Amino acid sequence: MKGVIIIGASGHAKVCLDILQIQGRKVVGFCDDNPRLIGQKIHGIEVIGSISSLLPEMHNYDIFIGIGDNND
Numbered sequence: 001m002k003g004v005i006i007i008g009a010s011g012h013a014k015v016c017l018d019i020l021q022i023q024g025r026k027v028v029g030f031c032d033d034n035p036r037l038i039g040q041k042i043h044g045i046e047v048i049g050s051i052s053s054l055l056p057e058m059h060n061y062d063i064f065i066g067i068g069d070n071n072d
Contacts, residue, residue, distance in 0.1 A: 007064065
């Protein structure tokens with residue numbers, strides 16, 4: 001089973017992390033285009049880069065979209 005990268009690194013992505021971990025999936029990192037988040041850890045999992053910087057490697061992972069905006 002491939003590791004999972006979560007796209008997004010804010011509130012909804014944290015909920016997605018919880019769900020994936022409950023299911024026994026190995027989350028290897030988050031991607032987010034906010035440069036202030038890169039290198040930060042969320043519940044021990046690193047924000048490993050922007051979405052575009054990881055595109056060449058994404059075929060090696062399962063991708064989970066963790067972006068949500070409740071303001072619209």
